[in-house]
Amino acid sequence: MPEHTPTPLPTSPEAVYRHGLRLLLDKDIPAWVGLWAEDGVMEFPFAPEGWPRRLEGREAVAAYMRDYPDHIDLQDIPDLRVHRTTDPDTLVVEMRAVGRVVDTDRPYDMTYIAVVTFQDGLITGYRDYWNPLVVREPGVDFTGATR
Known part of the structure; x- marks a missing residue:
């Protein structure tokens, strides 16, 4: 019986990022978190109070x-643009994510720009420039943040 060879995880920044999106769509949050370096930092510069x-x-x-x-x-x-930078370990990503808000069954439609850094195939930094106006809409609370 042949041995099972596991599928190798992607290591290029773009491949890791795209794999991460697939994991988010599959709702596999533990695997998505597994793409992060132990000391990785996630930032939300436009986060509301x-x-x-x-x-x-x-x-x-x-x-x-x-x-x-x-x-x-x-x-x-539905919309994804991955821009490589002069630093091979940094991507700038433009994307649009769609779905629904679970509690209200309202449509979810968010545009993001992110600056993502990598080292050794893991995410080390993620600056997420999401639209804070969306969270001001009634019934939208998708992070568990206190407000």
Whole structure:
């Protein structure tokens, strides 16, 4: 009987990022968090008052994202542009995510720009420039943040 050879994880920044999107669409948050370096940092420069602006470490990212599928049923990433930079370990990503807000069954449609850094095939930094106006809409709470 032939031995099973596991599929290798992607290591190029773009491949890791695209794999991560697939994991989010599959609602596999533990595997997505597994793409992060132990000391990775996630930042939200446009976060409104009462929402986290900076998460330090894989465990903080895991805690923040743990319940994401309970709040947002992410269904598709219909628009995705990955821009390589002069630094081979940094990407700038433009994307649109669509789905539904679980509690209200309202449509979810968010545009993002992210600056993502990598080292040794893992995410070390993620600056997420998401639209804070969306969270001001009634019935939208998808991060578990206190507000």
